[in-house]
Amino acid sequence: MDESMVRHRDWLAYVGPFQFPWGQPGSRRVVGIASSLASSGYHVVVASGEDGPQAISTLEGVDGPGSVSYLGLGETASVGGSLLARAAHFAVRLGRRTVDWLDAQPTRPSHVMVYGGAAQYMLHLRRWCRRNRVPLLADVVEWYDPRHLRGGFLGPLHLSSESAMRYFYPRCAGIVAISSYLEDYYRGLGTNVVRVPPTLDVRTLRVGPAVRRQAADLSLVYFGTPGRKDLLGTMVRAVDRLERQGAAIELHIYGPTATQVRDLAGLERLPKGVDVRGRLAQQEMPQALREADFSVILRRPERFAQAGFPTKFCESLANGTPVIANLTSDLGDYLRHGVEGLVCDGWSETELADVLHAALELAPAQRDAMRGAARAQALESFDYRGYAPQLSVLLETARP
Known part of the structure; x- marks a missing residue:
């Protein structure tokens, strides 16, 4: 044109x-x-x-x-x-x-x-x-x-x-x-x-089988610039809590620096399973999503969260990656507990740790079913x- x-x-x-x-x-x-x-x-x-x-x-x-x-x-x-x-x-x-x-x-x-x-x-x-x-x-x-x-x-x-x-x-x-x-x-x-x-263009987005390369029992991914919106520090502390209890969890973080993540979490050292990878090119994001069992979104249910809608939620489902999140905005219309992902009852460290523990207990067949449901929801709702x-x-x- x-x-x-x-x-x-x-x-x-x-x-x-x-x-x-x-x-x-x-x-x-x-x-x-x-x-x-x-x-x-x-x-x-x-x-x-x-x-x-x-x-x-x-x-x-x-x-x-x-x-x-x-x-x-x-x-x-x-x-x-x-x-x-x-x-x-x-x-x-x-x-x-x-x-x-x-x-x-x-x-x-x-x-x-x-x-x-x-x-x-x-x-x-x-x-x-x-x-x-x-x-x-x-x-x-x-x-x-x-x-x-x-x-x-x-x-x-x-x-x-x-x-x-x-x-x-x-x-x-x-x-x-x-x-x-x-x-x-x-x-x-x-x-x-x-x-x-x-x-987004969900229909033409090619989604192959999950490519899980991590050795941990549960692999999580976070994308974005948290600022004061996403409770990334709470996510890190929840992973730290389960890690201290003997769980093998990996949280791959794309966006902020390691120093920023430590400051948000209020920790002197990051947990072993927290991997801060810096910025990622947009075209590389689908692969990083598909390597994870779940993406994680956690926000306080304040006006900014209710009025907005996280784009990364839609992108995660479109790539067939289930989401762990508390229900802000309209996420409850698209995220059913045990179907397209797992619903966190609140936004505290304890509540997130509980839902991560539930994720650890899922059988491989259950995780695969969630991947299929996530993709189907995106095709229906976000194309x-x-x-x-x-x-x-x-x-x-x-x-x-």
């Missing part, structure tokens, strides 16, 4: 000030939604805040009559200089390059969908859409905890996020919500909402093609 694509009457702009390359968690959300729209016949142009690529490039392998393309607008990546200059850009100019790009197109998009738009960004986009009578929709995937943002409760990032969540998004022509928590919130405000969990009809209806009924 080339620049002439934007002359098509059904092209849709999927925009936002995000700065992640394809393959990162945020971009996987964007690719999933854009691919669903392409399945419905829309030609989607994803315009991010990155510096590049400046020219439109096409995403290959999308199943449907439409297409997905990508370019960077330099909305945020080019900002440098002093803290004052960056603050001024965030407060005043964020969103202007996106609006200028929309103005420069020979044909207006049928819709504009925003991902991760702060209040300032939304202000520019809302004005442009109202002036050009183009429906504005928002893809809402989380509700930040102010403790997770620089500046805290009274910081500009939190204030901007809250303004977007409570003022700008409810005034959009439609909402794509990643969780039932967000769906219920915006539906209660009278907004047209469709719930779409994290999606992007399955959400094309709902998204198409949302766009067809959206009005400027």
